[in-house]
Amino acid sequence: MLELRHMHKQYTKTGQAVLRDIDLTIRQGEFVAVLGSSGAGKSTLIRCINQLVLPSSGEVLWEGKHVQAKSRADMRRHRQQIGMIFQGFHLLERADVLTNVLVGRFGDMSVLRAIAGRFQREEINAAEQVLQRVGMLEFRHARVRDLSGGQKQRVAIARALVQRPKLILGDEPVSNLDPVTAEGIMKLLQELCREQGITMLLNLHSVELAKAFASRIIGLAHGRIVFDGGPAELDAAVLQSIYSAR
Numbered sequence: 242m243l244e245l246r247h248m249h250k251q252y253t254k255t256g257q258a259v260l261r262d263i264d265l266t267i268r269q270g271e272f273v274a275v276l277g278s279s280g281a282g283k284s285t286l287i288r289c290i291n292q293l294v295l296p297s298s299g300e301v302l303w304e305g306k307h308v309q310a311k312s313r314a315d316m317r318r319h320r321q322q323i324g325m326i327f328q329g330f331h332l333l334e335r336a337d338v339l340t341n342v343l344v345g346r347f348g349d350m351s352v353l354r355a356i357a358g359r360f361q362r363e364e365i366n367a368a369e370q371v372l373q374r375v376g377m378l379e380f381r382h383a384r385v386r387d388l389s390g391g392q393k394q395r396v397a398i399a400r401a402l403v404q405r406p407k408l409i410l411g412d413e414p415v416s417n418l419d420p421v422t423a424e425g426i427m428k429l430l431q432e433l434c435r436e437q438g439i440t441m442l443l444n445l446h447s448v449e450l451a452k453a454f455a456s457r458i459i460g461l462a463h464g465r466i467v468f469d470g471g472p473a474e475l476d477a478a479v480l481q482s483i484y485s486a487r
């Protein structure tokens with residue numbers, strides 16, 4: 242579903258390469274964890290996939306087609322199929338849970354519609370359905386700022402789900418959470434991957450969580466893929482190569 246070919250990223254002309262010659266094929270339904278030290282290029286990799294950051298060279302193919310920005314409409318269509326979740330949740334803290342999910346479905350325009358209270362019953366039904374799935378339906382009228390971290394991440398997942406994504410990208414989605422809550426969120430993402438065939442590509446800090454939940458692990462070091470394999474292959478030598486100093 243997703244192919245990266247010889248992808249290279251350098252933020253400035255004179256600066257160091259952050260991603261080097263990345264070749265990666267992700268198949269529909271995979272649960273992929275990306276491991277790497279701070280600064281290895283994990284966030285940049287995710288941002289290049291949804292084109293929040295443009296690769297300096299190389300290609301990104303989505304279902305066999307190039308996604309390099311041709312038009313705003315193309316870009317919207319591409320991003321529509323990709324849900325994003327973040328370490329810091331990126332929710333509208335002062336809005337209620339339902340509004341946050343509706344905004345996920347209908348894009349920026351819907352903030353105005355949400356304020357005006359102009360949503361169709363079917364839109365609200367769709368939002369409530371995903372809130373039910375993530376266990377947050379009873380909080381639909383709560384303000385996001387009053388929720389715990391784990392609850393916020395569930396709302397963020399609902400916001401991603403309501404757009405019916407084929408892929409969910411996560412930038413350290415459990416790094417802010419205590420271990421038990423983090424495991425609950427990983428379990429939810431694993432269930433969604435299995436039930437709905439949504440591909441997961443998550444940057445993780447925790448090797449344990451990657452091993453416990455991912456079907457495939459990618460190790461990034463200094464902008465290069467140094468490991469690509471199953472959790473059972475992630476032994477001490479491999480970890481050393483992923484986390485070793487330059």
Ligand SMILES: Nc1ncnc2c1ncn2[C@@H]1O[C@H](COP(=O)(O)OP(=O)(O)OP(=O)(O)O)[C@@H](O)[C@H]1O
Pocket residue numbers: 252253259277278279280281282283284285286
């Ligand atoms: N917008 C930017 N402009 C310039 N340099 C950047 C930008 N974003 C990231 N970088 C640099 O690119 C390198 C890789 O950053 P990136 O955030 O992709 O790494 P990471 O593996 O996600 O790290 P962390 O785990 O700390 O989030 C770092 O050296 C960072 O300083």
